[in-house]
Amino acid sequence: MSEQSKSPTSSSSPWVTVGLTVFTFLFVLLLSALVIRFLVPRIDVERAKRSEQALIGNVIQVEVLNGGGIEGAANAVTSSLRQLGFDVVEIGNFDVFDVEQTVVLARNGGDVKSAERVARGLGLSADRILIEESADYYLDVTVLVGRDYESLNLERR
Known part of the structure; x- marks a missing residue:
């Protein structure tokens, strides 16, 4: 009975936990970059391209x-x-x-x-x-x- 009361993540390998942590970190990082991209004004690259x-x-x-x-x-x-x-x-x-x-x-x-x-x-x-x-x-x-x-x-x- 004690085998059924264990949560699915507790019986899985530590690699799954590490993978989920890395995925969550990358997702938050990507989401933050997307928000910053829209809030911070862009540098005008056209001026740099002019002769x-x-x-x-x-x-x-x-x-x-x-x-x-x-x-x-x-x-x-x-x-x-x-x-x-x-x-x-x-x-x-x-x-x-x-x-x-x-x-x-x-x-x-x-x-x-x-x-x-x-x-x-x-x-x-x-x-x-x-x-x-x-x-x-x-x-x-x-x-x-x-x-x-x-x-x-x-x-x-």
Whole structure:
């Protein structure tokens, strides 16, 4: 009689118990992955598939150099450019501090359109844009801040 009172799993091999445990674990894992898949937004792979040329112009990488020797000038211009949506990746001092007028240098292959957008953001005319082409530049534009930086159109929010 005691043989009939045993449950079916108690008389079966331990492999059945291990198999059921593994199956339950995998089922819960799969169900969790499915729930997460629908709750977490996907990464836009289309942007990664676009050509490099299509991405140029969306983000303009800018270097800001203080050429006028006025303390805080490069930081003020950097802050303004960032508020306008430009990606300022480098800030520093120019080799000399005798630059009178602020100029915008088109760097990466002479990308004048990007330089024009930066100049327009600072309130500079097109005659303040210089082209300095070199394959070695990874930046699109360099802003060489002169002593006239207080006359620039700096966004202050």
